[in-house]
Amino acid sequence: MALVRQNGIDLRAGNKHAARQILVTGGAGFLGSHLCDLLLQQGHSVISLDNYFTGSARNLEEASENPQFRAIEHDITDPIPEDLPRFDEIYNLACPASPVHYQMDPLKTALTSAGGVWNVMARARRDNARVFHASTSEVYGDPTVHPQPEGYHGNVNPIGPRACYDEGKRFAETILSDFTRSTGLPVRIARIFNTYGPRMHPEDGRVVSNFIVQALLGRDLTIYGSGRQTRSFCFMDDLIAGFDALMHAPGATAEPVNLGNPHEITVLELAEMVLDMVGGRSRILRLPLPVDDPQRRRPDISRARSVLGWQPRVPLAEGLAATIRYFDRRLSQEDQRARKPLGAEATSPFAAVI
Numbered sequence: 318m319a320l321v322r323q324n325g326i327d328l329r330a331g332n333k334h335a336a337r338q339i340l341v342t343g344g345a346g347f348l349g350s351h352l353c354d355l356l357l358q359q360g361h362s363v364i365s366l367d368n369y370f371t372g373s374a375r376n377l378e379e380a381s382e383n384p385q386f387r388a389i390e391h392d393i394t395d396p397i398p399e400d401l402p403r404f405d406e407i408y409n410l411a412c413p414a415s416p417v418h419y420q421m422d423p424l425k426t427a428l429t430s431a432g433g434v435w436n437v438m439a440r441a442r443r444d445n446a447r448v449f450h451a452s453t454s455e456v457y458g459d460p461t462v463h464p465q466p467e468g469y470h471g472n473v474n475p476i477g478p479r480a481c482y483d484e485g486k487r488f489a490e491t492i493l494s495d496f497t498r499s500t501g502l503p504v505r506i507a508r509i510f511n512t513y514g515p516r517m518h519p520e521d522g523r524v525v526s527n528f529i530v531q532a533l534l535g536r537d538l539t540i541y542g543s544g545r546q547t548r549s550f551c552f553m554d555d556l557i558a559g560f561d562a563l564m565h566a567p568g569a570t571a572e573p574v575n576l577g578n579p580h581e582i583t584v585l586e587l588a589e590m591v592l593d594m595v596g597g598r599s600r601i602l603r604l605p606l607p608v609d610d611p612q613r614r615r616p617d618i619s620r621a622r623s624v625l626g627w628q629p630r631v632p633l634a635e636g637l638a639a640t641i642r643y644f645d646r647r648l649s650q651e652d653q654r655a656r657k658p659l660g661a662e663a664t665s666p667f668a669a670v671i
């Protein structure tokens with residue numbers, strides 16, 4: 318029987334329309350590669366542009382088997398190449414998302430966020446393309462309103478180490494909003510909250526991948542600060558379904574829409590869950606809290622529910638189990654010798670093992 322549902326999405330829905338030519342920037346990344354797979358399954362032609370800073374060809378193995386797919390190495394701070402076909406739709410995902418990576422070269426991150434979206438919009442204007450932009454819950458900074466609705470304007474430190482990303486993404490929203498007001502181009506802005514799942518890089522640096530990889534390797538789990546800070550974690554299948562809904566829901570507009578899972582837990586609770594699920598003898602290692610680390614985060618998804626008819630379906634335990642299976646497979650495929658002995662990091666000067 319033909320595959321008609323995947324990621325909770327009816328693949329036939331995409332085929333109601335003629336096959337489209339679609340550009341995905343950041344297509345080799347964690348989310349971008351899953352999006353490419355979905356668009357190809359829906360029968361579209363897809364081109365990925367990626368500079369492979371955090372993405373990898375490995376993420377595109379499935380997509381690359383499809384003759385309707387092309388992966389091109391390109392940095393979106395440069396104009397989109399002229400010689401590519403006309404695009405019906407552009408999904409702009411290119412930008413490092415992990416704090417570790419976006420702070421590695423903060424000026425580049427700011428340029429990717431703002432200059433990248435400028436180049437995307439210039440191309441969209443030429444092609445008369447519909448644009449989807451991956452914005453972030455970081456536009457709310459360390460929020461003083463909880464949970465965060467789209468109408469909240471945020472609490473961002475404009476000169477701190479996270480600002481290259483937070484302010485870059487805020488400015489991108491400004492550029493998108495002004496472009497759509499002045500040109501009428503259809504624009505969709507997703508404010509994505511912490512999302513996890515298969516294809517995250519083992520050294521991505523974000524909390525879910527860190528904890529799972531640490532537990533699988535028998536290392537101690539690194540908790541930054543007290544561990545009482547909260548996040549709300551969304552499984553990637555749910556999020557990609559949200560992208561599809563936002564891009565095509567008849568009622569959607571250029572107003573940003575929060576996409577995330579409102580199930581909020583502390584970082585310490587997450588560590589305990591991962592330890593329970595993976596087993597082993599890892600302990601908890603306390604490290605300093607990074608500057609400007611948001612203390613509470615939970616999306617108010619009323620707008621996504623009412624305008625898109627979307628809400629996440631995958632419970633945290635189920636999504637974590639799938640992500641643990643993925644990392645377990647991936648780590649065993651990679652160098653087994655890289656596995657360090659138990660408690661190898663407890664010698665850190667910051668360590669206070671509890």
Ligand code: NAD
Pocket residue numbers: 342343344345346347348349366367368369370371372373391392393394409410411412413414415429433451452453454508509510511512513
């Ligand atoms: P990721 O780091 O896995 O993917 C980002 C991709 O963009 C990578 O393939 C990277 O090589 C590419 N890239 C970076 N800079 C580029 C440039 N200048 N030119 C071309 N390509 C470039 O991260 P992800 O989690 O897949 O995030 C994808 C998008 O979603 C990002 O824009 C991110 O800000 C946004 N987002 C993600 C989350 C999340 O929890 N995953 C949350 C909020 C927002």
Ligand code: UDP
Pocket residue numbers: 415416511522523524525527528539540541542546548584606607610611
């Ligand atoms: N964090 C942690 N240990 C880690 C990585 C992250 O305690 O190994 C914390 C981090 O300080 C933050 C939360 O987990 O409070 C989420 O961090 P992540 O980098 O995943 O995403 P953020 O929401 O900060 O962008």
